[in-house]
Amino acid sequence: MSKLTQAWYEGAWWSWILFPFAVIFWLLSSLRRKCYQIGILPSSKPDAFIIVVGNISVGGNGKTPVVVELTKWFQQRQIEVGVLSRGYGGSASSFPHKVSNNDSAMLVGDEPKLIANRTGVPVIIDPKRTRGAAYLRETYNCKVIICDDGLQHYALKRDMELVVMDNRGVGNGKLLPMGPLREGAWRLNTVDAIIHNSQLEDKNTPPASVSAPQYRMHLQGDNCINVSDPDKVINLKNFRQQFGAFTAMAGIGSPKRFFNYLIQHGLSPQKTLSFSDHHQFQKADIPPGVVLMTEKDAVKIETFGHEQCWYLPIEAQLPDAFYRLIEKTFSQSHYK
Template sequence: MLRRWLERYWHQPAPGRGLADIVLLPLAFLYGGIVKLRRWLYVNGFFESKSLPVPVVVVGNVVVGGAGKTPLIIALVQDLMRRGIRVGVVARGYGRSSRECLEVRIGSTAAEVGDEPLLIHLRTQVPIFVAKSRWEAGNALLSAYPSTEIIICDDGIQHLALRREVQLCVFPPWGIGNGRLLPAGPLRESLQGAWTNTIDIVVQSVEGKNLQSLNQLTQEPVWEIRRDLSGIAHNALGQAIDLASLAVKDGPLIYAIAGIANPESFFSMLRARGVVLWGAIALKDHYDFAVKGLPKELHENSEDTVVLCTEKDAVKLWTLMPEAFAVPLEVSLSSAQVDCLLSRLLKNLYP
């Protein structure tokens, strides 16, 4: 309830000066001071930032909620691989039960390594290591795969303990809300700080808001990427279904389920394809089906019911419901955008 209320408050274009402001603005001021102090301590050498022997590309965000980092990382890895570049990925593995540094393997579970690293591995098959310390994960990856040429760090803009050559900052389609810091707004860091000079590339969906203001963060052009659902969904039983076949009257009962930061974005994309949803089940981000079980709506399904889910949820949901169909979210990058990344990488390595 509190999270939903906060999100509504964050998205108000001009929040009023009511009780919420009186409570939240001082907390945001305190939070902002802590963030600035922490970054200052790293910049001035009081805290150590460690380097890896290969270039590091950080893909992260400063806005709370789903920005689309995971499909962007998948697209970026695939494009670099097509150019013959050997890529590895490091991540924290949010929500996992284990704490040690682990390699993500085919037999790994989301509970062990996190749902997003597992999804990236299943889609790309590149080496991926998870650890609280991305530097530790990177060293473990390079020890196991010494031919790796580039490491992509998932969600690492605030992880200052690892040095990086290029930073991509991804913004969600709905923009920056009221532009305030947590908890008075959705921002993890102020967009006015000197740290924004370290952002090399700003990324936002073509349907996104605030593109003009985001252009001020970097001299590089804003990457406008297109996100769309694949027309084909698949399940753990090896079956596939065309979403177009679900856009019919008097078809099967269709439930959509999403345990992501912005479930409504998934439901809206399905509806945009003409899929008529009997039920849309929004769950908490990183929802653990193994621990919390299936939502009650899914216990009452008939044989002709179709359940659609995100790929991120599928890696956990399939253990209980292998017949659920995962709908991939796809991001396409242009050759010019990949060229831009590599050019910036070389520029920062050899200024």
């Protein structure tokens, strides 16, 4: 964790030095948002049901598992669904780009690659989301388009906004760069739902006064899969018994969340390695011996990970009340 990030969540006094820059950020972002609201800057959407899964703070909060589970929910109902992503961290230069089986995470980004692997639906990366959304509708006849991030991308109109938050909450509640927020905490009152990738009683989660409905997400991972040979699967409960000492590795928004999950399930890593979110792994980053990592990391090392590299895929479990909200909102639209 950088000193700046640490200051956001631990309330360091010196973060007030950045107050003038936070004011400038507020002025520019407010002006931009207003320009979209009154039509000075154009916004549009294709004839499809658009769901944005995003956050108001920087850093990964657990959006990708939500995108995967939402996608599967629509698939189960035989509704044509696609996913739209900016492709952060990827090197692709031609857009819109459909993620294929042959694409590397280095080309398309780790999250789009993971989503495509897990769901099989069309996953399009495009920094211009209106163009990418139109491509999903016109080329793949998607009635539902789920946007992985993009809450502040107001050029694309949307039918639903879902915010995912982890136990870091809103941090010190200040805007960038003084705090972690892209928009003020007031924005939580305007979204359709807040999904907590944490305990609802954690001190940093939004107060009960937030008007948007709030739901708790539970992450569940049961089996470890070998990166080099996906046919090799070991139940999480048996992992420690079979291998003994191992290294846990994570390059996600909150590596500690992954390490804590392992400990809570009876696995105590001999060593932990933390990397920044979307870290571009090199072969030298991977230690010898047994290594257990997140699925998001695994898609980035699948071509050079050694034979003792394993990953733990997780599923997002959301309450029935959340899906009733999705079903109600979608059924009231003309896209059903």
